[in-house]
Amino acid sequence: METEPAVPLNAQLLWLVAAMAAAAAILQSFVIPLDCDVSWLITVSEKLLAGARLYVDVIEPNPPASVWLYLPQVWLAGGLGLRPEAVVAAIFIAAALLSLFATLRLTSGVREPPERMLLAGAIGFVTLVLPLGVFAQREHAALLLAFPALAALAVIADGQRLHLRAALAAGAAAGLIVVLKPHFILAIVPAAGYAAWRAGGLRPLVPAVIAGGAAALAYALAILLLTPEYLALTPKLVEVYLPMREQWWTLLRGPVVIVPVTIFALAALLRPPRVAALPAMFLIGAAGFALAGLLQAKGYLNHALPAMALGLVGLVLLVRAPGADSGRRRFVAGAVVFLGLLQLYPMASIRPIPGLAEAVARAAPANPGVITLGPDLLTGHPLVRHVDGRWAGSSPALFVATGARRRLTHPVDGATRARLEEYYRGDIEAFAADVARERPDVVLVDARPAMAWLRNEPAIRAAMQPYHRAARASEVEIWVRR
Numbered sequence: 001m002e003t004e005p006a007v008p009l010n011a012q013l014l015w016l017v018a019a020m021a022a023a024a025a026i027l028q029s030f031v032i033p034l035d036c037d038v039s040w041l042i043t044v045s046e047k048l049l050a051g052a053r054l055y056v057d058v059i060e061p062n063p064p065a066s067v068w069l070y071l072p073q074v075w076l077a078g079g080l081g082l083r084p085e086a087v088v089a090a091i092f093i094a095a096a097l098l099s100l101f102a103t104l105r106l107t108s109g110v111r112e113p114p115e116r117m118l119l120a121g122a123i124g125f126v127t128l129v130l131p132l133g134v135f136a137q138r139e140h141a142a143l144l145l146a147f148p149a150l151a152a153l154a155v156i157a158d159g160q161r162l163h164l165r166a167a168l169a170a171g172a173a174a175g176l177i178v179v180l181k182p183h184f185i186l187a188i189v190p191a192a193g194y195a196a197w198r199a200g201g202l203r204p205l206v207p208a209v210i211a212g213g214a215a216a217l218a219y220a221l222a223i224l225l226l227t228p229e230y231l232a233l234t235p236k237l238v239e240v241y242l243p244m245r246e247q248w249w250t251l252l253r254g255p256v257v258i259v260p261v262t263i264f265a266l267a268a269l270l271r272p273p274r275v276a277a278l279p280a281m282f283l284i285g286a287a288g289f290a291l292a293g294l295l296q297a298k299g300y301l302n303h304a305l306p307a308m309a310l311g312l313v314g315l316v317l318l319v320r321a322p323g324a325d326s327g328r329r330r331f332v333a334g335a336v337v338f339l340g341l342l343q344l345y346p347m348a349s350i351r352p353i354p355g356l357a358e359a360v361a362r363a364a365p366a367n368p369g370v371i372t373l374g375p376d377l378l379t380g381h382p383l384v385r386h387v388d389g390r391w392a393g394s395s396p397a398l399f400v401a402t403g404a405r406r407r408l409t410h411p412v413d414g415a416t417r418a419r420l421e422e423y424y425r426g427d428i429e430a431f432a433a434d435v436a437r438e439r440p441d442v443v444l445v446d447a448r449p450a451m452a453w454l455r456n457e458p459a460i461r462a463a464m465q466p467y468h469r470a471a472r473a474s475e476v477e478i479w480v481r482r
Contacts (some may be wrong), residue, residue, distance in 0.1 A: 009101075013120050017100060020124035021093055028089040028135055035350050037302070038136050039382030040396045041067055042084045045074035047391075055229035059395040059430075061241045064227045065179050065219060066138060085385070092136045092144075096127040099144040106151035106166065111158040112276045114317050122316045123147060126309035130343060133350025134302035138180045143306045145173040145180075146187065146289075150281040150310070153191050156205060157198035157277040164207055171208030175215025183295050187288030187306070188212075191281050198277060236423055239416075240403030245297035255304040255346065260290035262339060263311035270332045273323040282314030301346055312340050353378065356444075356473040357386040363470040363478050364389075364442045371434060373460065374446025375402035379476055383444070392440035394430055398454065401427035405453070432463040443467055445477040 028034070034042075044058050044067050052058050060067060070088060077087035100123050107113055127147070131140050152170030155162050162170075174192075178185045192209075196202050202209075223230060251257065267283065275283075290307035318324075319333045360368065360383065369392040372380040377396045384391050404424035408417065435443070443464065445455065454460065467479040 009104075010116075013117055016117065016121055017097065017124055020121075020128045021097060024093050024096070024128040024135070025089070027129070027132060028093075029086070032132050032135065032348060032350075033352065033382055033386070034085050034088065034136055035133050035302075036352075036378045036381040037138075038070070038088065039085075039385055040377055041070045042074055042088065043381065043384065043391050045071045046078075046084070049075060049078065053229070054227055055233050057394060059233070059400075061237055061399065063182075064223060064230055068222075069138060069141060069180070088136050092140065093128065095141070095144050096124075099127060099147050100124055102148040102169075103151045106148055106155060106170075107278055109155045109158075109160050109162065110151075110276070110278050111160065112278070112321075114278060115320060118316065118320060119313075122313045125340065126312055130309060130340065130347060131305060132344065132347035134305055134347060137302040137305070139302045139305045142177045142180050142184055142289075143309050145177045146285055146306060146310060147313075149173040149177065149188070150191055150285045151278065152208065153195040153205075154277040154281040156208075157195040157281065159199055162204070167204075167207040168211040171211030172215050174208065175212030178212070178216055179219045181292070183292040184289065184306075186291045186295070187285045190288055191284045194280065194284055195277075236400065239419065240400050240407065240423055243407060244399070244403050246299040248297075251294070251297055251299045254299040255301060255308065255343070256290065256293040256299055259304060259339070259343065260286055260307045260311055263308075263315050263336075266332050266335055266339075267315055267318055270318055270324050270328050272318055272321055274321075275318065276321060279314040279317035279321070282310045282317070286311035286314060301350060308343060312336060352382055352386065353474050353476060356476055356478075357383050359471040359473040359478055360387050360389075360442055360444075363480055368441035369438055370442045370444065371431070371438070371440045372397045372444045372446070373431065373454065373464070373479075374444065374451060374476075375399050375454075376446065379444050379446060389442070392438035393434050395427075398427055398431060400424070401454065428457050428459050432459045435463040439481070441481060443479040445469075445479055446475065447472065447477045448475050 041060075044054070044060055047058050048054055048067070048071060054060065054064060054067060073088050073091050074084045077084040080087070100120060103123060104116060104120060107119065127140075127144060131137070134140060149170045152162060152166060174188045177188060192205060196205055199205075245251075246254070263286065264283070286307045289310065293303035293307060296303055315332070315336050319329055319336065360370070364387070366388070368387060368389045370380055370384040370387070370389045371391070371393040375398050377399075379397060380391070380393075381396060401424050404420040404427070408420050408424070412420065434440075464479065466481055468482050469477050470480045471478040
């Protein structure tokens with residue numbers, strides 16, 4: 001196998017990429033904080049580095065890759081004496097640049113190489129600027145891995161030779177995408193199948209398949225050896241966490257579905273006489289990620305990011321391809337720019353609860369211990385980090401009790417009911433035990449009427465006896481020790 005020829009990077013391209021990287025650094029440093037998921041996983045990583053045991057002392061509902069992604073970054077931040085948020089953001093910016101340049105290098109080997117400035121600008125926008133409130137999420141990491149992995153598959157689909165090292169790296173990247181979230185395989189397997197069909201067989205994919213399989217196998221062995229507790233916890237999560245989904249009507253009209261559908265409708269409207277391998281790969285990957293987001297059925301914007309980003313870049317490349325009607329090209333070009341800019345608003349709207357950190361700072365002592373009495377991750381995270389506090393809970397929120405109660409409102413058999421009641425009671429008792437053991441300074445109470453059942457639990461009421469209400473922000477009450 002031969003490598004693709006190196007193509008010099010011109011000054012304009014480097015300035016463009018540098019400007020987008022600077023924009024990302026400014027946005028993540030001063031405008032949009034890392035969101036609740038990333039903040040919680042940073043907190044989990046700090047607890048593990050301090051000696052806590054994952055899935056024993058700290059309960060995280062996701063597989064260990066979710067934590068292991070951030071653990072080295074938090075360790076590095078501690079060694080450098082920096083805030084973990086700054087290091088995580090910086091590493092993701094660096095990873096985005098690496099992904100972009102690797103993709104540029106790989107795409108120089110396809111039969112119809114795209115305009116480098118156009119491709120760099122499109123990829124830079126969707127990986128450095130567009131993520132905003134979902135920056136550094138696992139889906140963001142998957143997107144950064146997907147661009148070079150799909151570009152390598154496009155080279156194979158075009159029947160071009162790919163250097164062995166590039167094939168192995170691309171395969172490992174694809175394997176890591178699946179490691180991050182197993183259902184992301186929906187974005188990888190169809191793209192690999194398309195590459196094999198275009199290349200006339202599976203043989204060119206063998207090195208990549210071996211590398212990807214090795215990455216997935218190594219992860220499976222790591223779970224067995226390092227976190228067998230996760231396997232013991234999985235049945236509970238399957239029963240009470242996975243069923244916590246958005247209503248289908250809300251999901252189908254949300255960005256997980258609407259944006260990819262709009263992108264494919266615009267592609268159909270363009271009516272290109274043929275679709276080159278590279279935009280085809282990005283669009284296939286977008287469709288797979290959209291199906292994965294639909295399978296999760298939660299409708300979160302981070303779930304929409306990979307399909308949105310890959311689809312926008314694929315559509316940009318289609319618009320610039322020759323052969324389509326010029327009028328349609330102008331319309332679709334305008335539509336794709338509008339669609340990309342339109343997504344900045346919801347991405348920028350992902351913020352902490354307004355006024356909550358300020359209210360806690362006024363009502364509580366410095367560096368408070370904090371815990372949430374409620375089901376939502378967003379209540380306590382990133383709040384606890386914004387007030388330089390410590391997290392006093394063994395889980396991010398009472399999601400197990402909430403999920404179990406939701407299922408108990410529907411008909412279930414006797415054995416299932418007994419298990420759900422056990423899970424429910426265990427989560428309530430874990431909260432009470434955390435409060436008794438950790439003696440947090442602040443309890444963030446979900447004050448919504450729909451959560452009255454939780455506040456009225458006898459074990460919860462007993463645990464809250466040493467506390468009184470001191471302030472409120474939005475629908476969260478701030479209770480402090482008497």
